[in-house]
Amino acid sequence: MERTSENGPVPAQRKAPSAPPAAEHDPVLTYGKEDDDRVRPWSRHDRTMAETGVRTLARRLPGLLRLAWSLAWEADRAGLVVMVVLRVFAGVVEAAGLLAVAGALTAVLRDGPTPQRLREALPALVLVVAAEVLRSGLAAATNLVRVRLGPRVDRVCLVRLLDLATRTSIMAFDDPRFVDDLDAAERGAASGRQLVDNAIEMLTSAVRIAAAGGVLGVLHPVLLPLLVLSILPDGWASLRSARLAHASWLGRLRQVRRQYMLRYHMTARECAAEIRSFGLGRFLLDEYTILAREQEAEQVRVGRGQARYRLTGEAVSGLALGVVYGTLILLLNAGVMPLAAGGTAVLAIRTGRSALAQALTTLNTAYENFLYFGEYRAWIAQAGGLVPAPREQVAPARPVVVRAENVVYTYPRTDTPALRGVTVELRRGEVVAFVGVNGSGKSTLAKILAGLYEPDTGTVSWDGVDLAGVDPDSVRENISVIPQDYTQWPMSARLNIAVGRISRLLADGPDSVIPAARATEAAEVIEKLPHGYDTSLARQYNSGHDLSGGQWQRIACARAVYRDAPVLIADEPSAALDARAEQTLFTLIRELGRDRTVLLITHRLASVRTADRIYVLDGGLVADQGNHAELMSRPGIYRELFTLQASQYVDTDPADAEPAGTDRGDVLDAPR
Numbered sequence: 285m286e287r288t289s290e291n292g293p294v295p296a297q298r299k300a301p302s303a304p305p306a307a308e309h310d311p312v313l314t315y316g317k318e319d320d321d322r323v324r325p326w327s328r329h330d331r332t333m334a335e336t337g338v339r340t341l342a343r344r345l346p347g348l349l350r351l352a353w354s355l356a357w358e359a360d361r362a363g364l365v366v367m368v369v370l371r372v373f374a375g376v377v378e379a380a381g382l383l384a385v386a387g388a389l390t391a392v393l394r395d396g397p398t399p400q401r402l403r404e405a406l407p408a409l410v411l412v413v414a415a416e417v418l419r420s421g422l423a424a425a426t427n428l429v430r431v432r433l434g435p436r437v438d439r440v441c442l443v444r445l446l447d448l449a450t451r452t453s454i455m456a457f458d459d460p461r462f463v464d465d466l467d468a469a470e471r472g473a474a475s476g477r478q479l480v481d482n483a484i485e486m487l488t489s490a491v492r493i494a495a496a497g498g499v500l501g502v503l504h505p506v507l508l509p510l511l512v513l514s515i516l517p518d519g520w521a522s523l524r525s526a527r528l529a530h531a532s533w534l535g536r537l538r539q540v541r542r543q544y545m546l547r548y549h550m551t552a553r554e555c556a557a558e559i560r561s562f563g564l565g566r567f568l569l570d571e572y573t574i575l576a577r578e579q580e581a582e583q584v585r586v587g588r589g590q591a592r593y594r595l596t597g598e599a600v601s602g603l604a605l606g607v608v609y610g611t612l613i614l615l616l617n618a619g620v621m622p623l624a625a626g627g628t629a630v631l632a633i634r635t636g637r638s639a640l641a642q643a644l645t646t647l648n649t650a651y652e653n654f655l656y657f658g659e660y661r662a663w664i665a666q667a668g669g670l671v672p673a674p675r676e677q678v679a680p681a682r683p684v685v686v687r688a689e690n691v692v693y694t695y696p697r698t699d700t701p702a703l704r705g706v707t708v709e710l711r712r713g714e715v716v717a718f719v720g721v722n723g724s725g726k727s728t729l730a731k732i733l734a735g736l737y738e739p740d741t742g743t744v745s746w747d748g749v750d751l752a753g754v755d756p757d758s759v760r761e762n763i764s765v766i767p768q769d770y771t772q773w774p775m776s777a778r779l780n781i782a783v784g785r786i787s788r789l790l791a792d793g794p795d796s797v798i799p800a801a802r803a804t805e806a807a808e809v810i811e812k813l814p815h816g817y818d819t820s821l822a823r824q825y826n827s828g829h830d831l832s833g834g835q836w837q838r839i840a841c842a843r844a845v846y847r848d849a850p851v852l853i854a855d856e857p858s859a860a861l862d863a864r865a866e867q868t869l870f871t872l873i874r875e876l877g878r879d880r881t882v883l884l885i886t887h888r889l890a891s892v893r894t895a896d897r898i899y900v901l902d903g904g905l906v907a908d909q910g911n912h913a914e915l916m917s918r919p920g921i922y923r924e925l926f927t928l929q930a931s932q933y934v935d936t937d938p939a940d941a942e943p944a945g946t947d948r949g950d951v952l953d954a955p956r
């Protein structure tokens with residue numbers, strides 16, 4: 285029941301017992317201030333659990349069972365039906381076994397010679413043994429169905445989550461709450477399987493209780509309510525103990541997340557060099573130790589509290605059991621119940637008690653899983669609403685004019701718009717460049733033009749058709765992107781290019797990636813790999829081969845070229861390339877621009893000199909536009925940035941550089 289193995293308690297005070305001196309700093313320094321709201325999704329249900337009483341549990345039980353049933357039904361109908369039949373049959377067998385015991389005892393305790401009594405008891409004894417064997421067989425068969433059902437429920441839940449995660453609007457991922465909720469949903473998805481398991485467990489207990497209760501009811505009606513009363517203190521203790529663990533877990537969520545982050549960064553490959561270069565190992569380890577000690581202390585506190593509850597519950601339950609047995613003796617003494625029935629009643633009481641105790645414990649766990657699973661269901665509902673609806677109208681296949689007009693866009697949970705009314709136009713056969721300082725809005729505008737983000741206000745149109753009314757897939761079908769943060773897919777080199785358009789790989793065959801690789805000089809890298817295009821680039825795995833940043837970027841460019849779409853958006857495509865590869869890429873981009881619409885975003889201003897039009901962005905607005913010569917002829921951001929960059933290639937002080945349009949401008953026009 286308790287989640288103490290992976291989660292810790294909520295320390296009222298953050299004072300670690302004998303923390304190492306080196307770690308005596310405020311952890312807020314390490315992680316920055318956390319917004320309380322940000323931990324909300326991890327803890328939403330925990331408070332609920334910590335405040336749950338027996339009545340709430342009873343009220344929610346039907347909903348909980350309905351949910352488990354519908355999950356199992358969706359995952360494995362046949363398995364579920366077989367399971368229920370097996371469990372009910374096992375209950376009948378258990379009851380029959382108990383009654384057979386009564387029969388055997390009656391025969392044995394009857395007057396007469398022992399051999400004769402044993403002979404008379406033999407059929408009942410055979411029945412007892414047969415019932416026991418059958419019960420074991422049924423339990424084994426149930427387990428077989430259960431091991432099939434569990435993974436199926438897992439699959440159904442996770443496939444639904446992953447499907448939605450890959451189809452929801454990308455804008456949702458800019459909202460940290462959505463990402464946090466997704467985290468909680470992934471964790472909650474695993475609870476679906478446990479919930480089904482708990483429901484089966486409860487069904488099993490219910491059938492056993494019914495069997496024992498039925499037998500007790502037959503023997504004497506007063507025994508049944510007494511049995512139920514005797515188990516209540518145990519149930520109370522188990523509920524209190526679960527609530528204690530949950531309240532504790534709720535309070536230490538923040539530490540759990542910090543510990544997780546620390547563990548990740550201390551063991552991640554990408555942090556290994558910095559940890560060593562800056563000598564960070566000790567610092568991080570100390571921080572981890574503080575948190576771990578806090579967790580230890582809290583877990584001990586919770587463990588003690590739980591032990592107290594258990595002790596109290598068991599003591600009171602023991603007394604109550606004394607009352608049950610006392611009543612039984614009274615019944616036997618008064619001759620209301622024969623001795624043989626008394627023996628059977630003892631067995632039935634034991635069976636009933638263990639089944640009731642099991643049912644109560646399982647109910648607690650089930651409720652907990654129900655709450656976790658609630659996170660999953662909430663996210664599924666939320667994400668379902670964020671999947672862009674398919675639209676009938678499709679975007680023009682090879683747009684001549686791509687236009688953004690008065691586009692305003694603000695990222696979720698930010699106050700300042702990233703774009704504040706931008707108008708730009710891209711024409712087929714042109715290379716258009718966006719330039720500007722960091723954070724001026726270039727990538728955001730590119731994402732809007734690529735149909736990834738929808739503007740808050742303003743329009744994006746292709747040949748006059750507003751993209752707000754067309755099917756988003758039809759827009760993306762015609763766009764190829766070299767993103768700033770491209771993905772290094774843990775796949776072969778060939779697939780790393782082919783992901784640009786998988787359908788083309790399937791249609792044209794494996795060698796279809798080669799021309800794109802050659803055009804971007806990715807081929808030069810790939811051909812030197814041990815298995816050429818089939819070399820695995822999954823560096824996380826043993827056989828995976830790693831590439832340098834620039835080598836990866838060549839592959840990202842090849843991917844976009846392989847896609848071969850009429851609109852190409854290249855966002856910082858050469859940031860990691862060497863001078864020669866960069867030259868090749870920009871020549872290629874210009875060539876591609878002859879019959880395509882090409883948008884280029886780059887800080888390498890030498891590369892935009894030949895662009896047909898350059899938009900200069902500043903603070904989410906278009907500050908200026910024109911071709912290179914026009915922009916150099918007037919003061920402004922472009923001339924300032926270009927001159928500054930160019931000055932690094934000549935032996936003069938930038939302060940001496942004269943504006944363009946003079947003789948010096950010609951020198952600066954050739955920065956490389």
Ligand SMILES: Nc1ncnc2c1ncn2[C@@H]1O[C@H](COP(=O)(O)OP(=O)(O)OP(=O)(O)O)[C@@H](O)[C@H]1O
Binds near residue numbers: 695725
């Ligand atoms: N996912 C995001 N969530 C919130 N704000 C964002 C996000 N991405 C960008 N921004 C903000 O939007 C503004 C514009 O960012 P954008 O990435 O478009 O700039 P950029 O001109 O491409 O910058 P760079 O030259 O550094 O790539 C910046 O202020 C940035 O902080």
